[in-house]
Amino acid sequence: MNQELDALRRRFGRFLIPLLWAHVPLLAVIAQMTGRSLIQALGAGVLIAGAYHLTWHRHGIAPPTRYLSAVALVAEPAVILALLNGHSWQMDGHMYFFAMLALTIAWFDERATLAAALVTGLHHLLLLVLLPGLVFPSDAHLARVLLHAAIVAFQTGVLVWLIRMVVFRFHRVRQLHAELSVANDRLTERRQEAEAANQSKGLFLANMSHEIRTPMNAILGFCHLLQRGTLTNRQDEHVRKISDAGETLLRVINDILDYSKNEAGRLSLEERPFDIRKVIEAQVQMMGAEADIKGVALHLRLGHDLPHVVVGDAHRFGQVLLNLIGNAVKFSSGGTVTVSARLTSAANDRATVEVSVSDTGIGMTTDQQAKLFSPFAQADSSTTRRFGGTGLGLAICRQIVETMGGGISVQSEPGRGSTFVATVTFGLAQDAPLIPCERLRSLRVLLVDDNPAARQLLAEFFTGWGVEADLVASGSEAVAAVAAAAGTASPYDLLLLDWKMPGMDGMDTVNALKALALPKLPAIVVVTAYGADTFAGEHGVEQIAAFLAKPVDPQAMMTTLSRLFPEERREAVRAPMVSERLQGARVLLVEDNDINREIAT
Template sequence: MNDEIEALRGRFGRFLVFLFWLHVPLHALVALIQGESPLYAALAGTVLAASYHLMWALQGPAPATRYLSAVALMGEAAILLFLLRGHPWQMDMHMYFFAMLALTIAWLDRQAIIVAALAVSLHHLILLYILPYAVFSQAGTVERVLLHAGIVAFQTAVLVWLNGMLIASFQRIGRMSDEIIQKNVALEERTHEAEEATRVKSMFLANMSHEIRTPMNAILGYGHLIGHTNLDDRQRDYVEKIKGAGSSLLRLINDILDFSKNEAGKLVLEMHDFDLRSTIADQVQLVSFDAQAKGVRVFTHIGPDVPAAVCGDPLRLAQVAINLLSNAVKFSAGGRVEIGLEVVERRSGPEGERAVLELVVADDGIGMTLQQQAALYKPFSQADNSTTRRFGGTGLGLAICKQILEQMGGSISVRSAPGKGSTFTCRFEMAEAGALPTSRTLSFDQIRSLRVLATDDNAASREIVQGIFGHWGMRIDLAASGEEALAACTDASARDVPFDLVLIDWKMPGMDGIELARILQQRAGDGPMPVTLILTAYSVDEAMAEAQGIPISAVLAKPIDPQALLDTITMLFAHKDATVEAMPREEVRRNQVDPHLRGQRVLLVEDNEINLEIATELLTQAGLVVDPAVNGRIACDLVARRGDTYAAVLMDVQMPEMDGLEATRHIRGSRPLGTLPILAMTAHAFEEEKNKCLDAGMDDHIAKPVSPAALVALLNRWLKPVVPETGAAGLGSRTAAADPALLLPAELAPFDLATALERVGGKAALLRRLIVSFGKDYGEVATAMNDALARGEPEDARRRAHGLRSVAGSLGLHEVQSRATDLEQLLLLPSSGRAAIDTEIAALDAALRSAVAAARTLEVPGAGAEIAHDAAAADPERAAQALAELRGLLLRRSLRAREAYDKFASASGVPVAERNQHPLCAAVLRLDYAAALDIVDRIDGRAEAESFGDGFDPDAPAVNFVAQRNNS
């Protein structure tokens, strides 16, 4: 109780400081109006305000302060009364005394109220007997003073009584508070065990998540990496099955974690504007391939009054839709699946328009009995729970859907019968949002004016496309084959009314869609080619890879979503010249960061050797240079020394010596948020674990097992391009990578250096090293092919030609690439004669010899020479250690490599006068780390040939830090 009263007195005391000082200008203003000196009036107010302010500063809400304030409050009213003498309002100013007297009750001190009352009485007596003219200039009498005194006494009594009531109320509240506290303590004791059990459960789930995700990261990571190597069909099938099983296990883990979060009430819905139609369309596309494999047709119907943009959580809504769609496809064999979205009600409120939406997913699959429906939303329960289950799953999907919809204020229901399919109906409410940002600059009338040709060998598909365009009020021409479409385009061009847009099915008998697009491109010549859209029920990635080199504007997957088609057409014709060539297969996999980010350096902090290797490979494939650190302490040291060179830090959480959270807090001490992105890459997937990372100063979070696409998306969002590190004194002013002229000549026939540099992201040091390695490794490839053919192993010769073709294309060796391609095709044909093959190998060898000779001109003279040394002064053990240290520094492109070279030269007994003359020293001084590494390998006698096969990635850095760390 005392604490509450003291808190109230403190707030009131601070308020009075401002109140007293506010009276100073008030006094001056009143004096000015009355024709008095404002200076003296302000001075009187200042004395009162300063006196109280000083007392408050010295003693706070002590009794002395309270009593002084009571007198000063009455003094403020007395000053105003004095200043208004002779004014009609003077008698009204007496009311201010009563206001100031009432104000003192806030002190909750009856003595302060009594002091204020005495001050009022004293004031009236002074005015009556000493300064009667100030107030009672005409009718001042004792009786009148006594009347005022009686009124003041009555008010004082009321205030004292009210003060007592307030004190009693505070005391009663205090006793009740004590009782509540005691009951809360008892309640806490009774619930402690339950809370502890909940905490243990949460920690168990978090730990199990981490422990499961760590090996899962290895399984999926290695599966992804193996998929990029040369595999035969049987091996590729095994790898795909391993990845599929791993992904299924990961979905199970995610479902369990989602369900646990929902059960604990920790599911938090995000609220932001999103495109509702696109969200549903994306989920349909995700199940389209599984549906096609099972012969299931998926149809979408979105009502015309469904708002284009709503405010809510698109990820959770998508989770509901994909669960229902996946189940519908899974439990159907043939037939159809329909997904519909309608507005069933609109509501207006203070926050704007809200729509009650109904999402319906219907199938004609196996259906369910009433008993199965009753257990449908129970966790870990499935309609088919027999020991001979035909359908997999966790039994959590629908339970999670129910939780999400209830969180949205909605519901889910089902109608089903055995053998007659199932219909799930979800209701939820969302606020309608304004128009989303869009790049559309084309009106619908402009779209209607386009001339369109649709080509598809399937009559039903042609009818569907015709119906979509007809709904938009557009007429289109139809063709049933590539030949028919080609004839239509030729005729339209001859009549000078060419088609603006051509939609082509990919897989058609005879002339397929890609071939048709190629012919249209050839016939267009230098003139404009119609905007070309490829439609396919197969893999979009495969279609784009096959269309490489053809100006395909876009590839859309079947079944066609009308809104997606309209959006694509609008975008393409808003930027008519923005047709793009189909991306190569490496880009289709989306495993590389944006071009302007490639070659950036990142710090990877990971203590698990397998995870470190996988993450390094993924980041390297993404086009980044990787520095490894096995714990937080090493990471902090690296950031302190080389932080300006890092575009981001990827940080594990659980590590020895110093964990990721502590390391992040340490780094943030010198590099605050917004300077160096720190991204958590950890097996911890719980929301609270993610929040711990963010609270420690990390910018974002990605859970293991790491999806390469998700990792690249995260890097594209957060990477901050940095300027390459500058040289220190005595070591030059810029890195070799910053200036290709330091490493490569202007021309190097027959290498197309401009093309090759572009393929390696402009990294001249990397290209130089690749060319030197090419000169060492591919000089005798023709001989190796002849030997393989002599042994009766044409497949070995074909693999060598294939590998050479890949490397030659990456290094700009166009003639070698062409010869290797022709030879590979020849070796694929069983009917090829040995004479023709020998002729192609001879032609390839001639082109190779010129390239190898040019590559060998880049080798460092004397790189293989031994360092002249004084054997008596040499310390072989110390020299070996110094050489290993030098190699590590060269791998990290550290400027400390010069210091390490001096240590190595000293330990090797090299005379001081000769140290700066050696090629290794020259390479270190000009920051040619690639050449220096080559010389170190030769000195150490462990030079290893670079291997370039199908897995060679021209945009990836040359340094595999894990592998080279193990080698050193």
């Protein structure tokens, strides 16, 4: 059974009821026009329409109704032909047979059409024998009847072919619908299985995250406890590196969960105040060692109008920066990578910050740039093989910056490097700049670096803190400046010395200062991109007060200087304390890990 076909048949069956009843007054009009019996014409019309109406009422669209309708449709033109006997329109009445025969196609049942054609042929043959004048006004003979029968047969053949085609298409559509329903059911099952698998993956990631975070909490916690104690400079640097590595691993764990959230479209952002300068500097600092390995000079330029404290998601912002800087270093060999940040607009407690990362690396073609932000895509397959990576980083970056109300773009030329520009919108918060203590403000500082950009950057740090700083470009100039100042009332208190310089390098400068035999040398802080361990392994460190890694982190530099030049009257360093109203409160700690219980205690 085909429901669509049956619906059409019901509509046609109902249509035939008023059509056949409408022939009753039509037959009366023809009878009156031709002078035939009105009663007989009305009786014939009522008999035909009534018989069909009754059959429809009892059987609906069943075959008896279809066959009866075929007879009724042919009977109507037969009665009209009888009423027009001898009239000039008698021959025209034959045309009505073909019209009524064509109507039977709407049953979409070739048997009904064949029945109507058969009744038409029998009607003509019967009248040829009994009343030949009803068939043709003149010259009625079998050949003419057979010609009409052939025409009816041809029309019937066309109608039957069309009916078969329509019925076949309906059945085919029905079959396709059934197949589609089965496919949809299977697709629903697969979707449910995929959702279950995705849920299982989420549970697995959540469980693994918890299992990894527990020992990570111990690592970071003990690093914090060690840093609260008394450590040598070397020990403090080792503990800090362990803590930094732990934080990096923790970010990797978070990224695993973040990628799962991004994949499911559930990326959420935090709204917390943070020091945007510190976040940018931290990402640059993090890439310092890798940049040094590849011989890439990292430069950082922060706009003077860049706010210190903004409200947003520091982790997500840092994730974007780290990816862009990491790519710039990865695709550069030698040369420079410059990270810049500036405020582009500020209104209604919202600030738009533009961060650009420019490199002098391999660059990209226009076609490569077009697919750069697509998932799992890099510039080309050879790039992937050469430099590695999944190709997800930039796609995630775009998703993050767009969620943060900004966008990301790239400008690049093959062999001339690339510049990525990301804009992000943050909320504005009260600035919280780094404020040095009074002891640091009174220092006289000499900065030594052969790189003008690095020298100027250090000078801007100290200028912003209100600290006087002199600048020289070589070790020999530094020795001369320290010797000259030693004979005055204000000798240098601090010497920030670059290690790798042409001619007299950092260690040569230290030895030359030592050879001056001055009453007191300034505190010497070596700035190096190669790490304190490398320096200490090659040279003695008895004259070195501290080390700072390139690119210099202002917070790390202030912490180092505060340790080297403590306040003359300062309280002992204490652990962070809760507010007084909470001191003495009883705390219940629920933790199944022994180490974490120890740290918390």
